Each structure stands twice: as structure tokens, then as C-alpha cells.
Amino acid sequence: MSIAITIIGGYLGAGKTTLVNHLLQRAGVGSQYGRVAVLVNDFGDVNIDEALISEVSEDTIKLTNGCICCSLVEGLAMALDGLRQLEDPPERLVIETSGVADPTQLAAYAQIPGFHLDAIIVLADAETVRKRARDKYVGDLVRQQLAAADIVGLNKVDLVDTETADDLKRWLQGMIPGAVVVPVANAAIDPEVLFANTTPPRAGVVSDGPANTPPATVHHEQLFESFSWQSDRSLSRAELDRWLAELGDDVVRVKGFVTVSDQPETHLVVQRVGSRVNVHRSDQVLSGFSAELVLIRLKGATESPTWPC
């Protein structure tokens, strides 16, 4: 089982540690998203509810929900080497980068056997990001960081007016083609968006419902909306690729399982994070449907996305 890596990047003060704290504080994280390991730069800034802590050692904090929090004492390479040698490794790994790291460089670590990259989330401080991106010393770095993002978390939007937030969003989308910009306050990005734990709950069970169930809309939180489809009708591979490519830049996540008509024996796992698409084969039959997908997008658009069958 490969460990899914989520990289949290962004310049100093963008809200990375706040986001990590937010994740660790969610009591449900452990059960709902599998066991999560978090690699942080500094324990000193991590704020974990004492009731959640089961064991503390020099470089690791274990939580009662099975999650672990590790500091990067010996560097990322050694930390990952340690994780992949665990008998019972976590399902997910969140890496909080340093404020000067280029997430693209770190993404190389997600391709070590035993790991895979799930998403790169880069936080931007709505109050300062434009100034930082022009800074004499760090402008190039801040722009590199943003360009690496699958999802940009435009943080502290509550501290700027709506017009500024819209301006920033347009500016970011102009700078990063295909960027999905998620406005957020207090770096509180929903774990659902972060982890996309969209594994269909009834994998392998054939539904006895209608062949093409209409999209079910779930309004979770106030920011996002989810759509899901279960269908017994197949697309061709070309049609699938086109559908994935043409989704709007308000689509944050797509995940699911698809069998395409030109390769009926092959089961595909489909993921889109931001504008990055990953379709790979699965050895197992993961769904009783020809297509079973979940899509999360930012609220606001009036038109619902559709599955083209």
C-alpha cells in the first residue's frame, strides 16, 4: 500500500502551520481519512489538544487516533526512509514545507517507491502575497511556490474586501494557468478538499438502483459543493480524457473509478487535483459501476457539472 503525500507549501506567514494544527485538531481525521502522519519543521509551533496525545518522544508525537506527528530532525530523506520501514505505515503523509522550499523539489520525494503524490497545496497570504511576489529577494521564490500548486489556498480572505479577493484570484489564475484558487480564512481548508477521501463507500457492490443515477449534491461547509455519479455506461478513453481536461478551474478535486469502453477489462483510478490529472490502472475491481466518481468544486457557478452519459 502506497502512502499518499500531501505537500503544504507557501511562503513564511502564509498559514501552513495553522493548517497543520487545524488538521491535527480535527478529532475525526484519524478514522475518516486513515492514519495520517504529519512531518513538521518545528514541534514548538504545533498545537495539539493534550487529550489527543498518547505518546511523546524526541522527534515523534503519537495521537490517540493513530496519527503521528514527526519533526524533520534528520531531514526529509531520513524521515521518509523511517516511515517506509514502519511495519504498519500510515495511509497518508502531510509534509509541511519550510517557508523557503520549492514544493516542486519536494515532490520528487513523493515518487520514492512506497509513496505517491496526492496534492500540492500552496497557501498564499491575501494581505501580502502580491507584495511578496515582487520582492527583491523572494519574489522569484514566491512565484515558483505558487506555480507548483495544484490548489492555491488564498488565506486570510476575511482580512481583505471582496473586490481585493476577486482581484487576487484573477491575478493568481493569470499567473498560474489552470490554478484552482480556494479562498479560506484561518487556513481552515476542509480535510475533504485536502485529502479527497472520495473512495466510494460501496466499492465492489453492484447497485440495484437506476443505471445512471442523477448527480447527488451535497453542500458541505459553505465553500464547496460535491457531485457524485454512478453509471453503468462507459466512455471511451478519449472521451474520459477530454471530460477531465475540460472541467472548469472551479473544480478542486475529482476522484473515482472508471472502466472505458475501448478497454473493458481494465479498471482505471481517476484523479484530478487542481488541473493535474492522473489516470492509472488498478489490478482490482474497485467499483461495481462502469463509472463511479465524486467531484468537489467551489460554490458559485450556476451550472452543474455533468457526467457525459
Next chain:
Amino acid sequence: MSTIEPFVIYPARKVITMNRSYPVAEAVAVVGDRILGVGTVDELSRWGEHTVDNSFANQVIAPGFVEAHSHVMGGGMWQFPYVGYFDRSDPDGRLWAGSKNIAEVVSSLQAIEAEMEDPDQPLIAWGLDPIYFDGERMVASHLDQVSTTREIFVYHASGHLATVNTALMEAEGITIDTPTPGVARDSSGHPNGELQEPAAMILAGRCFRTIGQQLRTPAAMWKYAHEARNTGTTTLVDLGTSQLADPVQLQNWREATSHEDYPARVMVAMSNAFGGQVNDPTQLAQLGADLKAESTDKLHFGIVKIVLDGSIQGFSARVSWPHYIDAPEGHSGNGLWLIAPDQMADLVTTYHAAGLTVHCHCNGDEAAEVFIDAVEAALERHPRWDHRHTVQHCQLTRPAQYRRMAALGMCANIFSNHMFYWGDQHRDTTVGHERAFGMDACATAAAEGVSFSIHSDAPVTPMGHLHTMWCAVNRFTSTGEVLGEHERISVEQALHAVTLGAAFQIKLDHEVGSLEAGKRADFAVLDEDPLEVAPEALKDIGVWGTVVGGKHFPAGPGD
């Protein structure tokens, strides 16, 4: 009548004191671990009962060299065989001949492999530097000529790459399906044995871990000091490689340096640049201040190391416009920050206010600018005189920056060895002619009134201040060109840099760095006089060994 205990007078061919008021003497007298005085045998005899030791009668005695930027891992690496391009002596005094091409690397490794008894023990070697191999890369098939069954791991000089053999790839499961970036491939897509950067190097599993475990052991600490002894070095600065918050490492340092046979004084700088249990600067500053109070005569604390940017030859130093002349494809145009510039003022102030001396790695001039700004901010917030904060490497520091450093009371430790090892690359591919001529600008530092030293950064380049002086005085590249003749300094200036200059920036100049009554009896015992030989011959001067605290440590094997 003097109350001095019986003492020893060492007549020498020449005693170079580096003390302006008595620069050259015929003898030096030692009582216990201190210098009683320098002078004529007659002058010194007047202090009372003594013996005359003629051990150094044919040698030249200079103040023991102070290497203010090196790493204990330099000792650690010598636990493994060396296969670098240049000849290099190990801490036992054995000369390892440079391997000038891949065939020579292979035959060196074959000889080492033939002597190994346990067939399961991996062969780990270090120092490979294919930059000198005219573009030819070392790959697994070369190492398979050494062994098809034993795992082989050859660590490159840069520390960023390794080359491994097929047996290792099979044992660790590195295959055509391994997706990790940095796993170099042949034309058919199979891994060719070169692992680039840590994400790929950790795939080498056992071997990669073994190196990490060996770098800061007590054995590494001893080999580090033996290399010092063999090069005339009596004071070392381990600049930020040790984790002082780790009680085991701290205790290892205390045990090693308190041993009477340990042949060096060591300033162990604290840092979290290479990992560390304590990341919070306030805590680290407190630890530094506490340890400083516990310094002994051979183990010193009080320096904190910060790493701000990368390396010039790796195109990761922060270099101001016009940046790099010939960066590799895909390069972003400028180097990397390892600490956010906006954090620097607070960080430096924290250490500065705790009474520590901050030594900051700045290869590029943009990094130097940020550090100088941070020191200026710290001084505004917390006025403090005589801090001696030091720009380390200081390779592209510009004249205007040296003027600011002088005004702020800062020091420079200049990486002069770069001229020889990478000077040609700097001229042609990193910064171009003009800035290469002005790199490692010792003459500018001197002219602008900045107290400076020069260093090896061992094991990045070999420890040895005669060689480092040779680099600063001649500025020869490895192809023999003089690169930047106007930045050459005199032998006197270079000798000052490696003795008092280095001692000053680690705040030990009242104890070491010159031969004066009352200071520590630390000598470099040399076969020739560096002030008399041709400047081109400086690096070839033989080293008898050292005297540390009055105790003789002849160069040579082991302890």
C-alpha cells in the same frame, strides 16, 4: 626570584610569532600548557630552572593554525576509502593517489574490494568528482567490474550524488519501474546506477544510512583531530555539524577533547542547519549561552551557525543580477534561500542578544546583503560592541559590502580553496570573468579593513592551511591559470589570516593564534619557513606535526 616551575626551551631554526612587538625569535619557552615567552635562549634562561629540548632545532615554529570552518564529518568520511580526483592524505598520514579517470577509480576500488573479508559488507567509498572526467559519467556497469555480488556505493564529492552497482540496485529493489526523480537512466530507461539528490540516494537504503550513522561518532571526532595534527592545525571549528542538543553527541565531544591525547582544541558551533532536536531559536540561544559558560581549555562554545543560501557551483547560491552565466536547463535563474530573508533580522537578533557570535553561510552576494542587513538591524535593536559576527564563505561579497562589514564590526571567513578546485568553472559557467576575478576577495577585505580568515570547509576541500594559504596567495585554478591577480594577498597576510585572523573571529585570539607569553603553547611545526619559500611552493612545505598545550603530536598514523 621567579616562581616559575621548571620549563622547557625549544630552540628552532626560526620562531614566527605573529606578534608585532617581537615578530621573529630563535626560541620559545613552555611551562605546562602555556608559553612562558619567546626570545633568545639566553633571554628565556633568565626565568629559572629549565631544560633545552632540541626536537625542533631544525624546524620552523609558527602559531598553530586555526581552521575556522570545517566539519567533524571530515573525520567521519575517512572511515571510508577515498576515490577523488586529487591526491589526498588521510588522518593517518597515508596518501591516497587521485583517480584521474573512471578506469583508475575502478582499479582503486578493485584493490579495496580484494582486501574485504565479509562478503556481505557493502563497499562504501567517497570523493568521486566526475566534473574532471571530460563529461564521462561513472555508472553501475563500471562498478560491476569491481563486484557483481557485493553492494557498492560511491558517494560523490559534492554530496549531492552517488553511483551504485547492480548488486546494490537488486538488493534495494531499484528497477526500471522505480519512478523516483534523480534515478538516472540509460537509453533503454533502466537505472544506470547514478542517484541524484537525497530523494534518490535514500533508495540505496543500507549504505546511505550507514554513512549518516558514521559521520559524528567518537571515531569521526578523533580522525578529525588527527587530520588537524597532520596539517599543522591546532584549533578547529566544527561549524554547525554537531547537534549539541543531543546529550550523546555533547558527551562524546567532552570525552574526546578531555583526553590528553586528543590533539586539537575544538570550537563546536551550534546549529540546526543540518537537523537538530531544537528548532526554536530562543531555546537554541539559551542552550548556546549555557554551553558557552561550560567551555574548557580544549572544548569551546559560543558560535551559532546559520546557512542562508546554497553553493555557487551548484547554482544554488543567491547571486545578484546578472545572476548566472550558464545555468543548467530548467534552472530558475537564481539560487535558493534556506532561510527566509524576512526571518533573518529576528533570528540574528535572538542569538546576538544572547551574547553569541553568529557565523552565517553566504556564498552569494545577495545572501551576504541579507545577513549584513540583519546584523545592522540586530545592532539597532540591541546595541552590542565587539560581536564579531562573521560572513562565512563570503565568496561573492562585493566591495561595498566589505565596507559595510567593516563599519558594523563584522568579520569574513573566505573560501579561498574554491579558486583552485572550481575557479575554471566559475569563470566559464557560473559568474563569468569579472566576478570570478573578484571572488574570494581577500585583498579587498584587507583594503577595506575587514578582519578575515580563509578556510577549507573540510571535507568539501582538504584540510590544510599551507594549501589554503597557497590558494589565497597565488589564486591558481586547477588548470594553472591565475584567476584574479589583483585579489592575491601576501604570504604575511595569508599567515595572519590562518592564525590570528581565524582566532579573532571565534573570540579565542587572547588564547591562540600567536606566540606570546601567557598564551597556549600551540605550534605548527614546519620543515620550511612559509615566509621564505617561493609562494608557489607554500603547499609543499612539510609538516612535522603540532604541539598542543605543550604536548607533542608528530604527524603520522593513528594516535
